[in-house]
C-alpha cells in the first residue's frame with residue numbers, strides 16, 4: 001500500500017503536476033508518525049503510510065495568502081469530510097489541490113498500548129482484528145479493538161467524499177452509534193454531569209492543541225488569541241475559563257465539526273473533547289434534522305439557516 | 321450593616337420589541353425587579369454566546385434574552401437565527417451541569433409591557449431560588 005501511494009506521489013511530483021505533497025513521515029520513534037511536506041521525489045523516501053497515520057492532513061491545505069501552487073494531499077476517508085467542509089467555507093481552493101484517497105481500517109494508538117504496558121515499539125502488523133507488535137522486549141499479540149484510536153472506534157464513514165484518485169477502494173458509511181457517550185451523560189443528573197466535566201476540564205492546561213489541530217478552526221484571528229477576550233490564557237484562580245474555553249471552542253465549530261476526532265486525539269490531557277462536539281452534532285440532528293458536516297459541499301449550514309417551526313429553547317428545559 | 325446581595329440578572333433586550341416593551345412597562349408604572357439589568361442590543365441575534373458567558377463571568381446569576389416574536393423581527397429573520405444559536409448554547413450549558421433555569425429566552429413585543437414585567441418577575445424569583453451562580457463564576461471579577 002505504502003509503495004503504491006509513494007509511486008503515485010513520485011509520478012505527480014516528477015511530472016510537475018504538483019509542487020508539494022502533504023503526507024506523513026516517521027519521527028524519532030516507530031510509532032511517532034507526523035504530518036510532513038515533501039517537495040522532491042528523493043524526499044519521498046521518508047514517506048510513510050501505516051497504522052499510526054492518525055493525523056488529519058486537511059488543515060495543512062488552508063490557504064496561505066499569496067501562495068497558489070498546486071499541492072497533493074493524502075487523505076483517509078474521514079479526512080475527506082474535513083477537506084470538503086473547508087472547500088465549502090472557501091478556505092481551500094479546490095483547483096489547487098490534488099486529493100489522493102487512501103483506504104483506512106482504523107489507526108492505532110500507541111498511548112493505549114503504553115497503558116497496557118507495551119513499550120519500546122519497533123514494529124507492528126495488523127491481521128484482521130489482531131495486532132502483532134514487536135517491541136524491544138519481545139513480540140505480543142493484541143486485540144485490535146483495544147488499541148484503536150478512540151476516534152476510529154466510532155468511525156462514521158469509510159467513504160471518501162472527495163478525491164481525484166483513489167489507491168485501493170473506498171468504503172461505506174458505517175452505522176455505529178457514536179452518541180452512546182453523549183447519551184450516557186445526558187442520562188446523569190445535573191450534579192453528576194457537573195462533577196464529570198469538572199474532573200475532565202480542570203485537567204486542561206490550555207495548550208490550545210485541540211484548537212490548533214482542528215480542521216474546522218481556521219480563523220485567521222482566533223478569539224482565544226485576543227488578550228482582551230479575557231479567555232486568552234488559563235486562569236489559575238478558578239474554573240471559569242475552562243468552561244468558557246471549552247464551550248466556545250466547541251460552539252465555534254458547531255455545525256462545521258465533521259467529527260474527525262482530532263481534538264480528542266491530540267489532547268495531552270486526554271480530555272474527551274469529542275463528547276462536547278458530539279453533543280452539538282446530536283442536538284443539531286434532533287432539533288433541525290440529520291446533518292453531517294463535510295458530506296457534501298452544498299447543503300445549508302444548520303447555524304446560518306432556520307425554519308419557521310424550529311423548536312424554542314425551552315425544549316432544553318423539558319429535559320431530553 | 322450587611323448589604324443583602326441580590327442575585328444579579330442581566331437581560332439582553334432587542335431594540336425594537338423587548339426594549340420598547342420594557343419602556344412600556346415603565347410608562348404604565350408596572351414594577352419589575354430592580355436587580356434586572358437591561359442591556360440593549362440591536363437584535364436578539366446580536367447576542368453572541370460569548371456575551372452570555374461573559375455576563376456570568378462578570379457576576380450575573382441569571383441571563384435572559386428577549387427579542388421580537390418569531391416572524392416579527394425588525395430585520396425579518398434575526399430572531400430565527402438567534403433561536404437556533406441560543407437553543408444549542410442552553411443545551412450545552414445544561415450538558416455541562418449548569419442549572420438550566422439560569423438562562424431563558426422570551427419573546428416580548430413592544431406592546432407587551434405587562435408581559436415584560438411579569439417575565440422579569442418570574443425569572444427573578446427563579447434565580448433567587450437558585451441563589452448565587454457558583455458553577456460559572458470567575459473569582460477575579462468578584463474582587
Ligand code: SF4
Nearest residue numbers: 214257260261262263
Ligand atoms: S472539533 Fe474535533 S472532531 Fe470536530 S472537526 Fe475539530 S478536531 Fe475534528
Ligand code: SF4
Nearest residue numbers: 204205207208210267
Ligand atoms: S488539547 Fe487538551 S489540554 Fe490542550 S487546550 Fe485542548 S483540552 Fe486543554
